Amino acid sequence: MRPQDALLEELKQRACEGVELNAARLGALSRSIWSRPELAYEEHHAHDALTRFFGSGELPGAAWAVRPRYKLGTAFRADWGTAGPQGPPAPLRIAFLCEYDALPGIGHACGHNLIAEVGAAAALGLKAALESLPQPAPSAVQVAVLGTPAEEQGGGKIDLINAGAFDDLDVVFMAHPSQENAAYLPDVAEHDVTVKYYGKASHAAAYPWEGVNALDAAVLAYNNLSVLRQQMKPTWRVHGVIKNGGVKPNIIPSYTELEFYLRAPSMRDLSVLTEKVENCFKAAALATGCRVEIKGGENDYYNVLPNKSLEKAYKENGKKLGIEFISEDSILNGLSGSTDFGNVTFVVPGIHPYFYIGSDALNHTEQYTEAAGSQNAQFYALRTAKALAMTALDVIFKPDLLEQVREDFRQVKLKEEGQLNPAEPGKESGVDTGACASR
Template identity: 40%
Template sequence: VFYDTCCDFGSRFDTAVSQWEAPPVYSDLPSSNDSIRGEIRHTIETVIDTLDSSLRSLSLQIHSHPELMFEEIFAHRLLSDYMESHGFSVTRHYLGLKTAWKAEYTHGQGGRTLGINSEMDALPEIGHACGHNLIAISGVGVALAIKSALETYNVPGTVVLLGTPAEEGGGGKIILLERGAYKGMDACLMCHPSPGPELSSFVVSSLAMQSIDAEFFGQSAHAGNAPWEGANALDAAFLSYSSVSVLRQQIKPDHRVNGVINGSERAANVIPDYAKMRWYVRAPTRDQLTQLTERVCACFEGAALATSCRLKITKNTPYYDLRQNSILAGAFSHTICQEYGMNVGQYPSGASTDFVFLPSLHPAFAIPTRPNGGNHSPAFTDSARTTEAHKACMLTTKALACTGFRVLEDNIFFIRVCVLPIS
């Protein structure tokens, strides 16, 4: 199952976490209780511990150079150079995306292929308020640890780390998917920071999402001398906003509709002839998303009719609902609980991501935050660079690497993950 973590992966965690009690350990999943062999886990841990200071440096550099979607030039160069220096074959500007990159390493012949994602983009004005600096280095750490384990234990296999741009609303992974970036992968992994109690991790689902641009075209006129000659596009936008606000009373509790009116310079004595809005519509399934999107678009159509404006609706590529592979989730949860002392809970998320169409695992891990300082807040930007956040990221990276290596090395585990229909 493969998505691109749309803009705000953890934006709804604050509510859940405020009511958080010790969650049920993720032990009821159909996964075996056997862990990765101890010597392999030790190899993975040693590699990640050895890389710790350089991974921390990468994280801080990316955090200090926030770049918006499709503009991750600094992170593209920094990470691709780093992977190349560690023996990976690197393709920069991958598949026509100027800030995408692919780092690949193969040991032996005839093995399986594991994919990993490293996100890089930041948010406007508030920087790395979703912690993509941590996601980036986790992917790097997982890839390098698995490379070492393949060599040490002479296991044939390929590890592919993708630098995926534009998670925050640009659907970078969806573009890469459509262009064949994930073809040939047997499974794909990544992780994401969130607020939450210390030493906690979450295996979460996410909502399907449709982003919509609604543009209103009116007629400018002098607001004082001849307002009757105008058609106010800004009125259409405000009426749309009010209509959606009323609609929210009749939508389901797990549906989400959020929008903004794009700012522009306007004179108060001129009837605005243009207004643009960006909306995110979310629902648990694709079918529910389609139905809710139709209701939201009807609000725009009614507002355009009421204000005599012309309406243009642009529906961008949707993000599908994220479903975690249960076998991968169970193995990850067992490792991170038993070996690293973290609790694992299962929660639905009100956010969305562009990660789907493969057996996949996308856990969240908690980092210390201030009250009301969850994802997509300035406080979370500060949290994402702390030593405590880095330590939580490294524990998660170790558990992910152990889980991913089993896909390549353990034939029975691979069959359960990728062949049997239990995801």
């Protein structure tokens, strides 16, 4: 084994030891977030717990520089770095992302408390490895932990992108709880839409002809979408609810409201699907004489771009730790959700693997909430953090890998944006997706 390879393996061991050294603190952090679930943009307890965690003097080694309320009220950033040779190159900036918002009514049923723990643990492991170096690294390294609120609703990462929080980062890492281990699942693009119909109230028995029925418009819109499904691609998804259907049976409803999520494998497909769906809404208004108001969500979620080089490195490290990954067939033949990490992959190379937490419960259920807060999940979360830290070390100490990661990012982004090998007319872009546990 070459000396540099032996050094890298030694550093990976130090990273794993660094995670284990802080296991009790990390478990307490996760449990604290889990026990106080908070909705999007309201994660004040989680924000304070994480900033206290990195700002306390109890962690080993040099202190972290912590910035609370970083560009958003419940976001934060913690930084630590190594010295390198004077002059160029610029420091390599590695970031680990934490999520910590919960779901209404059922708490941490998507395991975001574990996402926060994994991000924190991986950062501590990487820091421990770099601090153990007998001499400075070939180049300076900056390690950041970025707290990203509001994944379940609103898209906090998109807000942070727009605020410039990712501008100085080179590679980003995070991991999401699921029912299996996968280095990559093709999470799809998502557009949210709220539809409001305005009619005219009237007595439903005495003179219904004087009314304009907004509930009829809502029902027609729902049925129009059901008819549209025959012409939808197998990888498209449209699902929604009628949030307001009227007041009383003897009053012709003058107002109704629907909320729908639209999903497709790529932003190109999503724009096509959105136009078709909006035509269904408009047709219902025309047929009933109602006025319609269609309003999209503030932030569209982009599909997650793959990075084959990062995925390969992560799988190699994960297998050394005993992680068993699902097959490619399982990925291609399943279903998927959406995440604002997709938007991140359009601005900086990154990886968003999924990890098993010791339970077969499905995300967004009460059973998964229980599993995410269990002691059993700790082993799997910390093992995932070790694999992320080990992969970050590969990026730092293998210059060829870093260049390939950047090239993968460039090529995939160009292809996605239609500048390289654009999709043929009538040919579906993207691929079918794997089992997923995000939004």
